[in-house]
Amino acid sequence: MRITQSMLSNNSLRHLSESYKRMQTYQDQLNTGKKITKPSQDPVVAMKGIRYRTEVTETRQYLERNLSQVYSWVENSDTSLDKVGATLSRMRELTVQASNDTYEANQRRAISDEVSQLIEHVGTITNTKVNNQYIFNGTDTITQPYNSEEVFVDHADYGTFAPEDIAIGYDGESYFYDGAGLYVGKDDPSKTIAFDGTNFVDQAGAVLEEDETILMQKNMLPSNNESVEIEIMKGISLGVNIRPQDVFTPAFFGDMKVLLNKLESGESNEELSPFLSKLDRHMDAFVAERANIGAKYNRVEMIETRLSEQEVTATRVMSENEDIDAERVIIDMLSEETLLRATLSTSARIIQPTLMDFLR
Numbered sequence: 001m002r003i004t005q006s007m008l009s010n011n012s013l014r015h016l017s018e019s020y021k022r023m024q025t026y027q028d029q030l031n032t033g034k035k036i037t038k039p040s041q042d043p044v045v046a047m048k049g050i051r052y053r054t055e056v057t058e059t060r061q062y063l064e065r066n067l068s069q070v071y072s073w074v075e076n077s078d079t080s081l082d083k084v085g086a087t088l089s090r091m092r093e094l095t096v097q098a099s100n101d102t103y104e105a106n107q108r109r110a111i112s113d114e115v116s117q118l119i120e121h122v123g124t125i126t127n128t129k130v131n132n133q134y135i136f137n138g139t140d141t142i143t144q145p146y147n148s149e150e151v152f153v154d155h156a157d158y159g160t161f162a163p164e165d166i167a168i169g170y171d172g173e174s175y176f177y178d179g180a181g182l183y184v185g186k187d188d189p190s191k192t193i194a195f196d197g198t199n200f201v202d203q204a205g206a207v208l209e210e211d212e213t214i215l216m217q218k219n220m221l222p223s224n225n226e227s228v229e230i231e232i233m234k235g236i237s238l239g240v241n242i243r244p245q246d247v248f249t250p251a252f253f254g255d256m257k258v259l260l261n262k263l264e265s266g267e268s269n270e271e272l273s274p275f276l277s278k279l280d281r282h283m284d285a286f287v288a289e290r291a292n293i294g295a296k297y298n299r300v301e302m303i304e305t306r307l308s309e310q311e312v313t314a315t316r317v318m319s320e321n322e323d324i325d326a327e328r329v330i331i332d333m334l335s336e337e338t339l340l341r342a343t344l345s346t347s348a349r350i351i352q353p354t355l356m357d358f359l360r
Helices: 005-032 043-098 105-126 155-160 250-264 274-322 326-350 355-359
Strands: 166-170 173-177 183-185 192-195 200-202 213-217 229-233 236-239
Touching: 005 326, 043 105, 043 229, 043 250, 043 274, 105 250, 155 213, 166 183, 166 250, 173 250, 213 250, 229 274, 236 274, 250 274
Parallel strands: none
Antiparallel strands: 166 173, 166 213, 173 183, 183 192, 192 200, 229 236
């Protein structure tokens, strides 16, 4: 087979072109730090890269945003309930003082001033907002859960409200309308209250004292009990809010209201002592709710640790798939450069001189 000059030239040019392409690839890799700059260079790497990047992005979303929001809800809820507990503890101390037989009616009325301020403080805590959202009204985060000015209803005004719009706090129990003419105890359904047209009576027909039967508008109390769900991992959501109706109950606000009424009227020790056990019961409810919050917090911390480990693993796998081994690429590029120089030198020797070379 006869080898022509054009065949030598074309073959040399082809090798040079391929060498330049490889040099360009190495330069692109060094400039970007990535194995490929276009999906067509390696579709497998490109497809894996999309999947790995999605995993890393999702993990960081949970770590940097979702868990941050969860911590905000949980920590603020716990802090708020802690403040309520401290307020109830102070209210109990004042009740113990007022229950002392040596205290006179005017001294008990003086104590009522501080108790009144403590009750207002509890109302303020009930309306706690975080990031412009109320945290103690379930999923209805834009509606103020407690309205101290309109929550209580005079007995004389009972007929102006629909029965289902009224909740009753009496003797440490919360009562809600059952739709059949009775208000039924939330914790003890055997306890009922009915309105006979003039007075409120219990299940035995005994007339209830007006100043101890506290009527409240349901929509002025924390009424939304739905769970605020935040996704903390793929496919896993956590309810971050408390159930406000477990702690901020009609019984809770009703007992404080009755206590204040009795202090303001200068009632005796016998009238005040029963409120110590009621306050203890309410404090226990807040402690129990804080225990639930603590359990959620512990779970979130474990999830955070797991997500952090997943982020490290996903980032490493993504890097192994996309990022270059710089030392190897540099060595390959230097080897290719040496090969290119040798190809240029060899091509210059093989290609025969032309007429133009002699004319110069």
